[in-house]
Amino acid sequence: MQLSPDGRWIAYDSDESGRREVYVVPFPEAGAKRQISGAGGDRPRWRADGKEVFYFTLDGQLAAVNLAVRDGSLESGEPQLPFSLGMLLSGYVNYTYVVSADGQRILAAVPRTSSDGLTLVQSWPALLKK
Numbered sequence: 001m002q003l004s005p006d007g008r009w010i011a012y013d014s015d016e017s018g019r020r021e022v023y024v025v026p027f028p029e030a031g032a033k034r035q036i037s038g039a040g041g042d043r044p045r046w047r048a049d050g051k052e053v054f055y056f057t058l059d060g061q062l063a064a065v066n067l068a069v070r071d072g073s074l075e076s077g078e079p080q081l082p083f084s085l086g087m088l089l090s091g092y093v094n095y096t097y098v099v100s101a102d103g104q105r106i107l108a109a110v111p112r113t114s115s116d117g118l119t120l121v122q123s124w125p126a127l128l129k130k
Helices: 124-128
Strands: 009-014 021-026 042-046 052-056 061-070 073-076 080-084 097-099 106-108
Touching: 009 042, 009 052, 021 042, 021 052, 021 073, 042 097
Parallel strands: none
Antiparallel strands: 009 021, 042 052, 052 061, 061 073, 061 080, 097 106
16 A cells, blocks of 8 residues: 555555455545556555556556546556566565656566675766766
């Protein structure tokens, strides 16, 4: 569950339909919920301006849905699949990704594919000047 940046909406996932789906509801006043996932999803995250919600589809794709508020009602677009992170959702891990403020970049924890250890790059802007 995540509160929208303006504090007026909550995005959450639930299996009340028989499979995990992503919904948005008004907050703090009660109101009608709106399903924004197309064919299942979980782990919703808001873009910083509140105009988009990202979530994982059930097959591990990262989906994005445009949102708009008109006359106090929430309108949602069709889910788009801008990123493929190659992740399987075996087991529920809370919020293994964050979305940049403009929605153009994703920072995600992905499963390790080797035992090489961790590489930390410091002062990376200086490397670009070479």
